[in-house]
Amino acid sequence: MTGVRTTCAYCGVGCGVIATPQADGGVDIKGDPNHPANYGRLCAKGTNLGETLSTVDRLLHPMINGVQSDWDSATTLMAEKFQTSIREHGPDSVAFYVSGQLLTEDYYVANKLMKGFIGSANIDTNSRLCMASSVVGHKRAFGTDTVPGTYEDLENADLIVLVGSNLAWCHPVLHQRILAAKETRGTQIINIDPRRTATSDLVDMHLGIKSGGDVALFNGLLNAIVDAGAVDQDYVDQHVNGCDAALSAARETSLDQLLNLTGLNSDQLDAFYAAWIENKRVVTIYSQGVNQASDGSDKVNAIINCHLATGRVGRVGMGPFSVTGQPNAMGGREVGGLSNMLAAHLDIENPIHREKVADFWNAPTLPTQAGLKAVDLFDACASGQIKALWIMCTNPAVSMPRANDVAAAIKNVDFVAVSDIIAKTDTTKLADVLLPATGWGEKDGTVTNSERRISRQRGFLPAPMDAKHDWQIICDVATKMGWGHAFAFKTPSDIFAEWAAMTQLSRDAGKDLDISAFSMMNDAEYDALQPVQWPIKSDHSDTRFFANGGFYTSDGRANMLGIRPQSTPQIANTKYPFTLNTGRVRDHWHTMTRSAKSPTLSAHMGEPYCEIHPIDANALHIKPASLVCVESPHGSVILRALITDRVQQGQVFAPLHWTSLWASKARIDTLVPSLCDPYSGQPELKRAAVNIRPFAAN
Ligand code: SF4
Numbered sequence: 001m002t003g004v005r006t007t008c009a010y011c012g013v014g015c016g017v018i019a020t021p022q023a024d025g026g027v028d029i030k031g032d033p034n035h036p037a038n039y040g041r042l043c044a045k046g047t048n049l050g051e052t053l054s055t056v057d058r059l060l061h062p063m064i065n066g067v068q069s070d071w072d073s074a075t076t077l078m079a080e081k082f083q084t085s086i087r088e089h090g091p092d093s094v095a096f097y098v099s100g101q102l103l104t105e106d107y108y109v110a111n112k113l114m115k116g117f118i119g120s121a122n123i124d125t126n127s128r129l130c131m132a133s134s135v136v137g138h139k140r141a142f143g144t145d146t147v148p149g150t151y152e153d154l155e156n157a158d159l160i161v162l163v164g165s166n167l168a169w170c171h172p173v174l175h176q177r178i179l180a181a182k183e184t185r186g187t188q189i190i191n192i193d194p195r196r197t198a199t200s201d202l203v204d205m206h207l208g209i210k211s212g213g214d215v216a217l218f219n220g221l222l223n224a225i226v227d228a229g230a231v232d233q234d235y236v237d238q239h240v241n242g243c244d245a246a247l248s249a250a251r252e253t254s255l256d257q258l259l260n261l262t263g264l265n266s267d268q269l270d271a272f273y274a275a276w277i278e279n280k281r282v283v284t285i286y287s288q289g290v291n292q293a294s295d296g297s298d299k300v301n302a303i304i305n306c307h308l309a310t311g312r313v314g315r316v317g318m319g320p321f322s323v324t325g326q327p328n329a330m331g332g333r334e335v336g337g338l339s340n341m342l343a344a345h346l347d348i349e350n351p352i353h354r355e356k357v358a359d360f361w362n363a364p365t366l367p368t369q370a371g372l373k374a375v376d377l378f379d380a381c382a383s384g385q386i387k388a389l390w391i392m393c394t395n396p397a398v399s400m401p402r403a404n405d406v407a408a409a410i411k412n413v414d415f416v417a418v419s420d421i422i423a424k425t426d427t428t429k430l431a432d433v434l435l436p437a438t439g440w441g442e443k444d445g446t447v448t449n450s451e452r453r454i455s456r457q458r459g460f461l462p463a464p465m466d467a468k469h470d471w472q473i474i475c476d477v478a479t480k481m482g483w484g485h486a487f488a489f490k491t492p493s494d495i496f497a498e499w500a501a502m503t504q505l506s507r508d509a510g511k512d513l514d515i516s517a518f519s520m521m522n523d524a525e526y527d528a529l530q531p532v533q534w535p536i537k538s539d540h541s542d543t544r545f546f547a548n549g550g551f552y553t554s555d556g557r558a559n560m561l562g563i564r565p566q567s568t569p570q571i572a573n574t575k576y577p578f579t580l581n582t583g584r585v586r587d588h589w590h591t592m593t594r595s596a597k598s599p600t601l602s603a604h605m606g607e608p609y610c611e612i613h614p615i616d617a618n619a620l621h622i623k624p625a626s627l628v629c630v631e632s633p634h635g636s637v638i639l640r641a642l643i644t645d646r647v648q649q650g651q652v653f654a655p656l657h658w659t660s661l662w663a664s665k666a667r668i669d670t671l672v673p674s675l676c677d678p679y680s681g682q683p684e685l686k687r688a689a690v691n692i693r694p695f696a697a698n
Pocket residue numbers: 008009010011012013014015038041042043044045046047171172173174
């Protein structure tokens with residue numbers, strides 16, 4: 001059979017895949033040599049997608065209160081429950097919690113239903129946990145949530161700085177691209193991470209920074225840039241506001257404080273600063289170690305400040321570059337999948353923007369203020385504000401901070417619907433109604449990767465049993481609620497065309513997100529859509545942003561911000577003396593609903609573990625490979641001890657993937673508090689105060 005060109009289901013690199021169903025029922029997977037994200041490369045997760053496609057453990061029928069039902073009954077009940085809640089308690093008594101795994105078309109209709117027709121902004125996404133701080137940082141600096149860089153910049157850079165990013169495991173194909181650049185053009189790579197990871201092993205310099213020291217480090221860099229006379233004064237004069245304020249904030253940190261906050265010595269700092277200043281073509285890649293922090297937005301702006309001061313943005317081989325975790329975190333940002341955004345990068349607080357969106361959708365009402373962000377949304381479930389909740393394509397009872405409390409909060413909601421491909425997860429077991437969705441390989445739509453490249457996901461397998469596409473389920477419920485006229489989409493290409501037409505509003509409002517060239521696209525053209533980066537220019541000229549020094553702020557100038565380090569960076573205390581860092585392993589993905597189906601992927605790491613420094617292990621009488629109990633004020637887990645000096649003394653690291661379906665005490669995020677960045681609402685998932693002790697079974 002002919003191969004189908006599609007896009008990988010996992011991370012924000014967005015690799016092109018050629019999937020070829022085989023006569024024996026299997027599916028052959030190859031990297032797409034023509035896809036600009038990967039040019040044929042795939043990592044282990046992408047390569048083994050074929051092992052994840054069986055329908056064993058799939059949710060195959062609508063279920064009501066644990067009993068098999070049918071679509072008509074399930075969607076009628078949902079519409080009734082949502083309408084009753086809205087009538088009796090107002091539109092803000094309902095909420096959707098969605099996912100960066102949804103395709104753009106699914107995301108678009110979910111957002112349209114909640115914001116345009118239900119009239120609430122209570123739709124938030126697990127991407128809140130992934131990159132919300134970057135969104136804030138971009139908006140504060142550039143006026144829009146614009147990622148300026150492209151993957152090609154990595155191949156044109158002289159220095160790549162990886163901050164809080166284990167690229168080798170979390171974005172492996174991007175990592176392969178930068179290693180190839182290192183090989184061919186001698187690109188220097190510096191890795192800034194409290195932990196020594198697989199990424200750190202292959203770099204020119206690893207800076208084992210103290211957890212939480214990033215703002216101080218980049219403020220120190222800004223000072224060093226000024227001291228070295230490396231400010232691009234012409235660029236700053238013409239294109240940047242706030243340079244003096246940023247510098248004066250940076251100057252407040254003394255050298256002693258800098259050394260103390262970063263945990264680095266003067267030689268390390270000097271070497272990093274010299275490399276950054278001497279190499280004009282610098283790309284600073286940052287990921288969850290920056291975003292998932294209670295000062296994540298400030299970290300992002302501290303990084304961007306250095307690029308703006310030197311004019312190193314919007315030019316070949318240079319710029320700040322946030323890489324997204326999920327396959328369609330970027331697509332969700334575009335269509336307004338966050339509770340504080342409208343689609344097409346329009347602002348919910350802006351009455352002109354609201355009016356334009358309401359007109360475009362012919363919507364009865366639009367919320368006038370931001371809705372609940374993820375952590376607040378589940379707190380509102382706990383408090384009883386949310387009476388009806390729809391969770392799509394995600395597993396918050398495992399992945400949210402204070403996961404035990406989140407599970408209890410979901411249980412507290414009067415009516416809960418969950419759409420998923422899997423029958424049994426920690427979240428599906430809390431639902432009143434379960435809705436079987438199609439998964440990767442069965443559905444059609446688009447995703448946008450970290451460099452703003454839109455790619456098609458194409459189905460090549462039939463929907464199993466009763467499973468439906470997410471966009472269809474959402475449109476069915478919207479129709480039952482009386483809004484069928486606005487949700488009469490027949491195909492994902494209908495939705496994509498409407499979404500593309502909507503981006504004209506972004507252009508009209510002087511914003512960046514314009515794919516309106518696709519608004520007249522028919523089904524055949526949609527089927528044939530090639531990976532394409534926005535903005536779409538009719539003359540196919542460079543799609544780089546900010547090349548001319550113009551930004552999307554009211555005066556067209558970028559903003560440097562005065563950023564100060566947190567006053568209390570340490571979170572460990574006498575009762576919980578260790579700092580827990582959480583993250584991914586190479587071959588599993590999120591809560592393992594897909595990756596655990598692959599025997600090959602599961603062979604990499606067979607069980608959850610906890611990295612602990614040898615001196616700490618010795619002091620606590622913890623033996624290699626023994627079981628340990630890790631406790632916080634919010635929960636406790638039992639893990640295998642991995643004694644290693646890859647973590648610093650006083651720190652422990654544990655992967656996030658395992659769920660209570662594997663073992664009752666395996667959910668790491670039960671330990672993590674819900675401390676959030678005040679601007680982005682993104683929770684601090686990289687630092688939790690914990691205690692650790694040998695585990696003795698009773
Ligand atoms: Fe898939 Fe990401 Fe691996 Fe590419 S790098 S194959 S998108 S998991």
